[in-house]
Amino acid sequence: MTFKVTSTKEYFETLNKRFVGAQASGVEAVYQFELSGDEGGTWHVVVSNGTMAVHEGAHASPTTTLKMKGDDYVKMSNGELNGQVAYMTGKMKISGSIPLAMKMKNIFPQA
Numbered sequence: 627m628t629f630k631v632t633s634t635k636e637y638f639e640t641l642n643k644r645f646v647g648a649q650a651s652g653v654e655a656v657y658q659f660e661l662s663g664d665e666g667g668t669w670h671v672v673v674s675n676g677t678m679a680v681h682e683g684a685h686a687s688p689t690t691t692l693k694m695k696g697d698d699y700v701k702m703s704n705g706e707l708n709g710q711v712a713y714m715t716g717k718m719k720i721s722g723s724i725p726l727a728m729k730m731k732n733i734f735p736q737a
Contacts, residue, residue: 630704630737634665634696637703638680641734647676649732655723657730658688665696673733690722690730705736 629644631637638659650673658670670685671678694702698717701707709731712718720727 631700634659634661634667634669634699637700638669638671638682641671641680642678644734645678646733646735647678649729650678651676653726653729653733655689655726655729656685656687657726658685658691659699660684660691660693661696661699662693663695663697665700667696671734678733688722690720690724690727692718692720692727694718703734703736709736 629640631640652675653673654675655673656670657673658668660668667682668684669680669682670688671680694712694717698707698712702709702712707717709718713720
């Protein structure tokens with residue numbers, strides 16, 4: 627299935643369609659997304675043993691925080707920007723649990 631999105635808002639509104647619960651089995655994490663620019667906003671996604679819930683706004687103690695420009699995040703979620711390249715070139719900054727951040731590509735696959 628292809629889940630191309632045109633905005634960060636659309637990405638988070640349709641994240642449940644992209645979510646692969648089997649890949650999140652045994653995972654307990656709060657992923658926070660701090661996105662800047664015109665496509666910016668802050669969201670957090672609570673993943674709990676194969677389930678997920680999206681919330682607008684910041685979480686008090688996220689497990690992993692991802693910071694980048696909103697338009698770059700849209701490109702990454704659509705498969706137009708490689709996550710590793712974004713991280714290595716400084717377009718994406720990750721704090722908290724890096725191993726849990728690396729699981730995101732399987733839990734929330736790109737388009």
